[in-house]
Amino acid sequence: MFTLTDVSKSFGNRTLFEDLRLTINRTDRLGLVGPNGAGKSTLFKLILGQEEADSGLITRQRGATVGFLPQESAPAGEETVLELATSHHHGDEWQVADGTAVAKAKRILKGLSFRETDFDRPARTLSGGWVMRTHLARLLVQEPDLLMLDEPTNHLDLETLIWFQEYLRTYPGGIVLISHDREFLNRLVTGILELRSSRLWTYAGNYDTFLEQREAHQEQQAAAFKNQQKEIGKLMDFVNRFRAKASTATRAQAKLKQIERMDRIDAPESAAAIVDFAFPQPVQSGHRVITLRQIHFAYGEHSIYRGIDFETTRGERTVFVGPNGAGKSTLLKLLAGVLTPQAGEVDLGPKAQVGYYSQYRTEMLRPERTVIEEALDTPARVTELYVRSLLGCFLFRDDDVFKKVSVLSGGEKSRLALVKILLNPPNLLLMDEPTTHLDMASIDALVAALTEFTGTLLFISHDVYFIRALATKVLHVNAGQLTPYAGDYDYYLEKTKSASARVALTAQLTNGRPTERVIAVGREEAGRPNQKERRQQAADSRKVIADQKKRVGTLESFISSLEKRQLALTAELELPETYTKARRVNEINQELKQVSRDLEAKSTEWESASHKLSEMEAAVVA
Numbered sequence: 115m116f117t118l119t120d121v122s123k124s125f126g127n128r129t130l131f132e133d134l135r136l137t138i139n140r141t142d143r144l145g146l147v148g149p150n151g152a153g154k155s156t157l158f159k160l161i162l163g164q165e166e167a168d169s170g171l172i173t174r175q176r177g178a179t180v181g182f183l184p185q186e187s188a189p190a191g192e193e194t195v196l197e198l199a200t201s202h203h204h205g206d207e208w209q210v211a212d213g214t215a216v217a218k219a220k221r222i223l224k225g226l227s228f229r230e231t232d233f234d235r236p237a238r239t240l241s242g243g244w245v246m247r248t249h250l251a252r253l254l255v256q257e258p259d260l261l262m263l264d265e266p267t268n269h270l271d272l273e274t275l276i277w278f279q280e281y282l283r284t285y286p287g288g289i290v291l292i293s294h295d296r297e298f299l300n301r302l303v304t305g306i307l308e309l310r311s312s313r314l315w316t317y318a319g320n321y322d323t324f325l326e327q328r329e330a331h332q333e334q335q336a337a338a339f340k341n342q343q344k345e346i347g348k349l350m351d352f353v354n355r356f357r358a359k360a361s362t363a364t365r366a367q368a369k370l371k372q373i374e375r376m377d378r379i380d381a382p383e384s385a386a387a388i389v390d391f392a393f394p395q396p397v398q399s400g401h402r403v404i405t406l407r408q409i410h411f412a413y414g415e416h417s418i419y420r421g422i423d424f425e426t427t428r429g430e431r432t433v434f435v436g437p438n439g440a441g442k443s444t445l446l447k448l449l450a451g452v453l454t455p456q457a458g459e460v461d462l463g464p465k466a467q468v469g470y471y472s473q474y475r476t477e478m479l480r481p482e483r484t485v486i487e488e489a490l491d492t493p494a495r496v497t498e499l500y501v502r503s504l505l506g507c508f509l510f511r512d513d514d515v516f517k518k519v520s521v522l523s524g525g526e527k528s529r530l531a532l533v534k535i536l537l538n539p540p541n542l543l544l545m546d547e548p549t550t551h552l553d554m555a556s557i558d559a560l561v562a563a564l565t566e567f568t569g570t571l572l573f574i575s576h577d578v579y580f581i582r583a584l585a586t587k588v589l590h591v592n593a594g595q596l597t598p599y600a601g602d603y604d605y606y607l608e609k610t611k612s613a614s615a616r617v618a619l620t621a622q623l624t625n626g627r628p629t630e631r632v633i634a635v636g637r638e639e640a641g642r643p644n645q646k647e648r649r650q651q652a653a654d655s656r657k658v659i660a661d662q663k664k665r666v667g668t669l670e671s672f673i674s675s676l677e678k679r680q681l682a683l684t685a686e687l688e689l690p691e692t693y694t695k696a697r698r699v700n701e702i703n704q705e706l707k708q709v710s711r712d713l714e715a716k717s718t719e720w721e722s723a724s725h726k727l728s729e730m731e732a733a734v735v736a
């Protein structure tokens with residue numbers, strides 16, 4: 115659908131990529147990855163003709179339709195959510211679609227966790243994240259031949275993310291997506307494009323296979339580099355020894371030429387600087403940091419909390435988990451004083467100062483300032499040198515600090531906002547999804563900073579890696595109930611007997627065991643049925659549950675037979691005599707690949723089926 119030939123792009127003296135070649139086909143499912151600021155979003159814009167390449171050729175297949183979701187902002191005006199979701203953009207006009215499109219749009223909007231009451235709201239009254247969801251819905255309704263999505267999961271909560279992931283799995287067209295989310299990529303893509311060192315590297319397989327291949331490749335490269343350096347060293351010795359003497363000077367010259375002609379192997383990149391930095395620390399608070407007493411809170415008619423108590427003490431790092439919409443962000447906002455409860459008391463402990471880092475913190479940055487100007491605008495008494503080294507920990511190097519905020523990539527903006535809060539940290543830090551937009555190296559930098567942090571941290575995150583690295587306590591938030599777990603994330607998993615670390619993030623708990631909600635099972639709409647209807651419903655749901663159980667059981671036995679087959683094949687592969695039969699090795703490898711593909715697919719199916727089952731069972735209990 116697209117062919118890029120020798121495309122180059124740089125900003126000032128920074129080369130994003132040089133002589134890049136890429137073909138995107140109609141059936142491709144590709145993940146575009148790379149560190150923050152590598153040029154992923156820029157590459158999308160070049161492909162879409164929104165930005166111009168310095169050189170090279172980009173051709174687009176005629177008649178092919180392409181849908182694009184940008185990383186940061188998308189327009190919203192007077193049109194309603196439903197209108198926007200069903201509209202086609204034609205020049206400057208929005209064209210409204212027919213009835214089937216409307217039905218489809220409703221289904222998709224629900225999948226993306228919109229409530230029916232939102233459908234007729236003007237899009238401009240939504241928060242940024244929900245505007246993005248509306249545009250995402252619009253793209254899915256349009257169903258273009260190729261979807262180009264720039265970090266689509268940033269705007270989604272985990273429950274919606276899982277719905278979206280499953281939707282994309284059966285999407286009829288091609289998909290190219292930018293993401294830092296390893297699991298999401300693993301589920302969806304069959305190839306990875308990596309932007310690194312101004313080049314585009316392509317790999318077959320999912321994200322995990324990409325990591326393996328890259329590691330192997332980097333090891334080879336490091337070894338080759340070392341050899342070449344040795345070789346060069348030897349030649350240089352020769353040159354230096356014989357250059358001065360007339361009788362050998364020509365030979366020395368020849369060797370020098372030989373060095374110059376060499377195809378130089380790049381030095382292996384050193385991993386991101388391990389952060390070894392004395393982060394500023396807040397003044398110490400008292401032992402008791404904050405207390406909530408008998409808090410009542412409702413959004414209009416919709417009650418979230420009816421009398422909750424909560425207390426946190428100095429030095430704790432607590433993660434809030436629980437199903438979406440159960441009030442995690444609300445709780446954080448109540449603690450931050452961003453929301454005021456209708457009744458009850460928020461009592462800050464002695465010398466406690468609250469700082470709130472929201473999902474929309476980058477909106478506070480001033481676009482016309484440079485990175486260093488913005489970072490220096492802090493009440494903390496710090497030198498420019500110190501600020502620059504903190505910026506360095508967050509991977510702003512050299513001239514990067516003179517960039518304007520307006521040109522920063524999504525991840526760069528988030529990192530700058532983090533630097534600002536870390537320069538002058540409060541002793542009670544409240545963070546809502548701080549790792550959104552961040553690449554692995556920046557997440558590690560943030561973990562390093564927060565591990566040293568001497569204050570108290572309460573946070574919400576979907577990133578299991580980040581949670582594991584930081585949380586010393588877990589608070590489960592659901593249906594107005596807070597359940598504390600006095601241990602880290604693994605302790606919580608163990609206590610709740612959770613099978614999947616990721617699913618347990620949004621689990622509801624019944625009798626201490628996780629059950630998950632599924633969005634599709636009609637919620638809210640149900641009126642009040644009479645007794646007969648209720649009995650009928652109960653019978654129906656028993657039948658539905660039994661069927662679902664059967665489905666789960668069938669999948670389980672299928673999976674276990676696949677696993678057995680996998681074991682047998684691997685065992686055969688390990689037999690010495692197998693190796694004398696090249697064809698058999700080949701066959702086994704082929705079948706192993708197929709088996710692992712099947713396993714992957716069936717496991718996903720099983721996950722969602724058992725997810726649905728527990729939801730159904732929970733609905734009956736309720």
Ligand SMILES: Nc1ncnc2c1ncn2[C@@H]1O[C@H](COP(=O)(O)OP(=O)(O)OP(=O)(O)O)[C@@H](O)[C@H]1O
Pocket residue numbers: 125126130148149150151152153154155156157185517521522523524525526551553
């Ligand atoms: N107009 C511009 N002038 C100068 N530099 C720019 C301009 N636009 C973008 N850049 C820089 O180009 C680099 C690539 O930006 P891009 O948005 O493509 O990164 P990205 O790979 O998408 O990163 P992220 O993962 O953070 O989204 C960034 O370092 C950014 O600061």
Ligand SMILES: [Mg+2]
Pocket residue numbers: 154155156185264523524525
């Ligand atoms: Mg980007």
